[in-house]
Amino acid sequence: MVFLFHTLYFLVALLTLTASAPLATRDVYIPHITAPDTNTTWKCGEIGKVTWDDSRRPENVTNPEGIVVLRKEGLEDTEHPLASGFSTVDSQSVSFKIPGVPTRNDYQIVLFGDSGNFSPVFTIKCDDSA
Ligand SMILES: *[C@@H]1O[C@H](CO)[C@@H](O)[C@H](O)[C@H]1NC(C)=O
Numbered sequence: 001m002v003f004l005f006h007t008l009y010f011l012v013a014l015l016t017l018t019a020s021a022p023l024a025t026r027d028v029y030i031p032h033i034t035a036p037d038t039n040t041t042w043k044c045g046e047i048g049k050v051t052w053d054d055s056r057r058p059e060n061v062t063n064p065e066g067i068v069v070l071r072k073e074g075l076e077d078t079e080h081p082l083a084s085g086f087s088t089v090d091s092q093s094v095s096f097k098i099p100g101v102p103t104r105n106d107y108q109i110v111l112f113g114d115s116g117n118f119s120p121v122f123t124i125k126c127d128d129s130a
């Protein structure tokens with residue numbers, strides 16, 4: 001019952017937000033991730049680069065501090081960010097060393113700042129025998 005109530009509340013809040021979005025100038029910045037894409041393969045220990053397009057950036061970004069985390073099966077590994085403490089406003093890319101993770105073809109990265117934003121799924125290859 002409580003769960004249902006929360007779900008309804010969430011839906012109403014979402015509808016309200018959606019309905020009001022075109023009217024108000026909202027400062028929430030959701031940078032569009034341009035890399036990695038579905039054709040990307042990262043290898044453990046190499047340098048990974050995440051890039052984003054800032055053409056739709058509002059004038060005043062509430063939280064320009066970026067965090068990149070890895071996402072697997074819908075779960076974000078927020079305990080081990082791939083990169084953090086960079087600006088999503090002053091730059092349009094961030095590079096970091098790719099950690100040792102199981103080889104999979106369904107990773108995503110999430111770029112946080114003002115809001116969270118997912119990449120398409122892509123591959124990370126590691127030497128799993130190690
Ligand atoms: C991925 O590669 C295929 C085949 O080369 C290409 O058709 C497609 O546009 C590429 N997708 C992206 C997102 O670059």
Ligand SMILES: *[C@@H]1O[C@H](CO)[C@@H](O)[C@H](O)[C@H]1NC(C)=O
Pocket residue numbers: 025059060
């Ligand atoms: C952005 O912030 C500046 C300085 O506080 C302010 O003058 C300007 O009106 C703001 N722009 C928007 C679109 O809110």
